[in-house]
Amino acid sequence: xxxxxxxxxxxxxxxxxxxxxxxxxxxxxxxxxxxxxxxxxxxxxxxxxxxxxxxxxxxxxxxxxxxxxxxxxxxxxxxxxxxxxxxxxxxxxxxxxxxxxxxxxxxxxxxxxxxxxxxxxxxxxxxxxxxxxxxxxxxxxxxxxxxxxxxxxxxxxxxxxxxxxxxxxxxxxxxxxxxxxxxxxxxxxxxxxxxxxxxxxxxxxxxxxxxxxxxxxxxxxxxxxxxxxxxxxxxxxxxxxxx
Amino acid sequence: xxxxxxxxxxxxxxxxxxxxxxxxxxxxxxxxxxxxxxxxxxxxxxxxxxxxxxxxxxxxxxxxxxxxxxxxxxxxxxxxxxxxxxxxxxxxxxxxxxxxxxxxxxxxxxxxxxxxxxxxxxxxxxxxxxxxxxxxxxxxxxxxxxxxxxxxxxxxxxxxxxxxxxxxxxxxxxxxxxxxxxxxxxxxxxxxxxxxxxxxxxxxxxxxxxxxxxxxxxxxxxxxxxxxxxxxxxxxxxxxxxx
Numbered sequence: 001x002x003x004x005x006x007x008x009x010x011x012x013x014x015x016x017x018x019x020x021x022x023x024x025x026x027x028x029x030x031x032x033x034x035x036x037x038x039x040x041x042x043x044x045x046x047x048x049x050x051x052x053x054x055x056x057x058x059x060x061x062x063x064x065x066x067x068x069x070x071x072x073x074x075x076x077x078x079x080x081x082x083x084x085x086x087x088x089x090x091x092x093x094x095x096x097x098x099x100x101x102x103x104x105x106x107x108x109x110x111x112x113x114x115x116x117x118x119x120x121x122x123x124x125x126x127x128x129x130x131x132x133x134x135x136x137x138x139x140x141x142x143x144x145x146x147x148x149x150x151x152x153x154x155x156x157x158x159x160x161x162x163x164x165x166x167x168x169x170x171x172x173x174x175x176x177x178x179x180x181x182x183x184x185x186x187x188x189x190x191x192x193x194x195x196x197x198x199x200x201x202x203x204x205x206x207x208x209x210x211x212x213x214x215x216x217x218x219x220x221x222x223x224x225x226x227x228x229x230x231x232x233x234x235x236x237x238x239x240x241x242x243x
Numbered sequence: 244x245x246x247x248x249x250x251x252x253x254x255x256x257x258x259x260x261x262x263x264x265x266x267x268x269x270x271x272x273x274x275x276x277x278x279x280x281x282x283x284x285x286x287x288x289x290x291x292x293x294x295x296x297x298x299x300x301x302x303x304x305x306x307x308x309x310x311x312x313x314x315x316x317x318x319x320x321x322x323x324x325x326x327x328x329x330x331x332x333x334x335x336x337x338x339x340x341x342x343x344x345x346x347x348x349x350x351x352x353x354x355x356x357x358x359x360x361x362x363x364x365x366x367x368x369x370x371x372x373x374x375x376x377x378x379x380x381x382x383x384x385x386x387x388x389x390x391x392x393x394x395x396x397x398x399x400x401x402x403x404x405x406x407x408x409x410x411x412x413x414x415x416x417x418x419x420x421x422x423x424x425x426x427x428x429x430x431x432x433x434x435x436x437x438x439x440x441x442x443x444x445x446x447x448x449x450x451x452x453x454x455x456x457x458x459x460x461x462x463x464x465x466x467x468x469x470x471x472x473x474x475x476x477x478x479x480x481x482x483x484x485x486x
Contacts, residue, residue, distance in 0.1 A: 030436065033276035033306065037409070040304025047305060056299075056309045061283025062290060063276065066299045066307035115437075136437060153441045165437025166280070170410060174443050187446035187456045188463070193273065194358075194379060194408025196447030197440035198396045200417050203430035204439030213430045220431070 016046050017180060020077035020104070022117075023051040023067050024097065026087030029059035030166050031114040035081055038173030041189045042181055050074045052096060060085050071100045076107040079176065083169070084116030084135060086224045091120045092235040098124040112161040112176060114169035119228075121160070122147055123235040131157040135165035136206050137221050141229065144236040167204075170195060260287050260423060263320035263347070265360075266294040266310050267340065269330030272302035273409050274357040278324055281416030284432045285424055293317045295339060303328050314343045319350040322419065326412070327359030327378060329467045334363045335478040341367040355404040355419060357412035362471075364403070365390055366478040374400040378408035379449050380464050384472065387479040410447075413438060 019039050021032050032049075039047045051057050051067035058064050080101065091097050101124040105111055113121050118134040121127050122145025132147045133155040142149040153168045154161065154175045161179075163172030174195070178186035203209040209217075262282045264275050275292075282290045294300050294310035301307050323344065334340050344367040348354050356364050361377040364370050365388025375390040376398040385392040396411045397404065397418045404422075406415030417438070421429035446452040452460075 028280070030276055030280035033273055033280075036306055037271070037273035037276075037304060040302075040306070049306065059283075061280060062311075063279055063283070063292065064309035064311070066309060068305075068307070153439075154443070165435075167413060167436050167438040167440065171441050171443060178443065183444065184456065184459075187444050187452060188459050190442060190444055190446045191449065191452045191456055191460045192408075192463070193410050194447060195410040195440075195442055196396075196451070197410065197438075197442065198414050199433060199438055199440065200397070200414060200421065201426065201430050201433055203433045204437060206434065208439070209430060209434045213427065213434055216427075216431050217434045220435070 017042065017044050017079070018075065018077045019045055019047045019079040019081065020050045020074055021047060021081045022083065022097070023049050023057040023065055024087050024091050024094075025057060026060045026085055027057070027083045028085030028115060028166055029061065029063045029065065029083075031083030031085060031117060031169050032081070034167060034169035035114060035163075035173035035176070037193060038170065038177050038189055041192065042177050042185060045180070048074070060087065071096060074100075077104060078108060079110045079112060079180070080104045080108050082113040082117035082120050084114060084119070084138070088116045088119055089224060089228050089231050092123040092228075092231050101126060108159070110159050110161055110176065110179070112172070114163040114172055115165050118142065118147070118162045119145070119232060121162070123232070123239075125239050127160065128239070128241070130160045131155050132160065132162040133164045133168070134162065137165075137218070137225060138228065141232045144232050145239065146241070259289050260285065260322070261318065261320045262288055262290045262322040262324065263293045263317055264290060264324045265326065265340070266292050266300040266308055267330050267334050267337075268300060269303045269328055270300070270326045271328030271358060271409055272304065272306045272308065272326075274326030274328060274360060274412050275324070277410060277412035278357060278406075278416035278419070280436060281413065281420050281432055284435065285420050285428060288423070291317070303330065314339060317343075320347060321351060322353045322355060322423070323347045323351050325356040325360035325363050327357060327361070327381070331359045331362055332467060332471050332474050335366040335471075335474045344369060351402070353402050353404055353419065353422070355415070357406040357415055358408050361385065361390070361405045362388070362475060364405070366475070366482075368482050370403065371482070371484070373403045374398050375403065375405040376407045376411070377405065380408075380461070380468060381471065384475045387475050388482065389484070
């Protein structure tokens, strides 16, 4: 299907499939809403938004979402998905979130992330020895958590599936849907979502965007990225190396 | 930029730009969250989610969002954006929503929609004599409202900007951002969102998806599409023809 990663673990679609998507303050909502739109259309799938409390969670661009469950109420999910965003910085040292992810990892079929959400999986010690994707601006932080950065839209390594920045979550969602169900299901979802992209500009990757645009985006993100490096170093120092 | 439509109306970016995005039950959230992610990154833009009441609004896939404002509280927006989804059916005869859109149309710089949201603009009498895009499954209903259907991702006709199905909202958002600000701003947003799509399948349009996939999606949508045609016929009969 996507030619990457290990064996495909297909779910028994006769029973319900549960997918838990994590919300936290200042997350980038499209990291979550892209795959949510895909996952919500998988027959038999039940997608739940999970957060520290039941209060509305506000994204970095000001969209408010309501969680379905608190971390404490959440059952063991078949698939866990962690989005990214500026709020990742706080999550890298959020003991409740990291502990919850470590517990979920024990029973989940797939542990997944989109964008800088990979760093949260990393800080929970769940990417040691794995290949992973993340937002291009955070790629250099993955090795701190023992992960190998891969500049692809979607990276499958055993049961870890990680997507690149923000909109990569849609490509990621379709790859995951094909594994959870089958290629035809993913294609039906793609057609219903009319996912036949036609960006009006060719500026979606640092390799192809105008260098002035790349520079401007780096400057724009500089403050939280500098803070993120310091926090990631502290978080990485707490990990117990594996192997 | 996109080579379509009328003159570009650029906003005075020294003052705040307000964008109102409409929520209603059973909307398709990615219709809204795709462009919201883009709009929320336009410098000086203030994006507000508007609904009939302040209660959480649930999408067709079960994601809950909190409105910022009720229709009654909403100011005149510079840009109004209407998403689609199965809930469009009820909105085609929702007098409050249609009246609100008609009032907004009097002062908005741009009246916009994504996916089947175009039908709501149509039912409000706001697409008569305009070219418009919508979800491929609803394309045949646009002429009922005096609009000319165009099978493109984004259609600009004077101050109406309409996007195709669901994910077209991201392409749409970037086209609108370029008009509201400039091409460089849209490109910075595109790069921050890493919008360099790589769908794992080529099934995003009815022309290229496998015929079995197209048939399955048509069957899946048959019930609400049949109902939609009846409702659209009733809604169209209430319009006062222009010209």
